[in-house]
Amino acid sequence: MKKPSDSSTKIIAQNETCQTMSIEDIAKDAGEYYPSKDLQISPYYSFPYWGPLLFQTKLPPKDLKECAKICRKKSSPVNETLAGVIKHEHHVSTKKYTDILSPYLISFRHGYSQWYGIPLTKTIKMTMAWVNFMVAGEFNPPHIHPGCDFSSVLFIKIPEELKEEHKKFSGTGGGPGSLSFTYGEPQLHSLFERHFFPEQADLFIFPATLSHFVTPFMSKGERISVSANFQLD
Ligand SMILES: [Fe+2]
Numbered sequence: 190m191k192k193p194s195d196s197s198t199k200i201i202a203q204n205e206t207c208q209t210m211s212i213e214d215i216a217k218d219a220g221e222y223y224p225s226k227d228l229q230i231s232p233y234y235s236f237p238y239w240g241p242l243l244f245q246t247k248l249p250p251k252d253l254k255e256c257a258k259i260c261r262k263k264s265s266p267v268n269e270t271l272a273g274v275i276k277h278e279h280h281v282s283t284k285k286y287t288d289i290l291s292p293y294l295i296s297f298r299h300g301y302s303q304w305y306g307i308p309l310t311k312t313i314k315m316t317m318a319w320v321n322f323m324v325a326g327e328f329n330p331p332h333i334h335p336g337c338d339f340s341s342v343l344f345i346k347i348p349e350e351l352k353e354e355h356k357k358f359s360g361t362g363g364g365p366g367s368l369s370f371t372y373g374e375p376q377l378h379s380l381f382e383r384h385f386f387p388e389q390a391d392l393f394i395f396p397a398t399l400s401h402f403v404t405p406f407m408s409k410g411e412r413i414s415v416s417a418n419f420q421l422d
Contacts, residue, residue: 260320272332277322311421318417329403337418348410365406
């Protein structure tokens with residue numbers, strides 16, 4: 190099965206319609222020939238998606254820099270409460286991180302109402318935040334974040350060597366250093382997993398019970414990400 194391209198990771202609102210292509214264009218895209226004189230049907234269609242909300246956005250350099258400042262190996266370790274096989278996992282101030290992330294939580298709130306068709310009226314309170322300094326051989330097995338509603342991950346740094354390693358990867362799955370989400374059982378003609386090789390400043394927010402994992406890599410350098418949990422009050 191062909192891997193979905195990263196460009197298809199944008200949020201597609203429910204019932205968004207394909208209104209810009211003619212049936213000829215659609216047929217051409219599908220590798221078929223369909224002369225317009227035979228047109229009897231509307232080319233419009235929709236994707237009535239369901240399932241977990243996976244929200245993706247990007248922080249500007251200024252905010253990313255502020256986030257990097259609050260990620261320190263001197264902060265207390267948080268390893269005992271996490272699934273990751275990662276040596277350096279340290280607490281991050283929820284107050285400082287919330288201050289930076291607030292505008293993006295507003296955006297997430299908007300995305301939530303687009304996705305579920307109902308407004309999110311509760312307060313989104315960050316309950317915990319931590320930074321992962323991931324190096325060669327380390328990984329995060331499939332896991333969820335119990336005891337909260339939503340979780341997030343922000344990518345502070347992706348080493349150049351890792352980018353090269355990922356470019357050379359030719360197997361199935363997400364490849365070295367990628368973040369993967371899985372949902373439901375594998376089904377024919379169904380997307381039950383999504384893989385992302387993250388770029389610096391990518392921010393994902395997702396239901397805390399959506400299973401996810403990070404594939405190990407072999408390159409030198411640190412892949413730095415900040416995770417957080419949120420509760421709806
Ligand atoms: Fe996680």
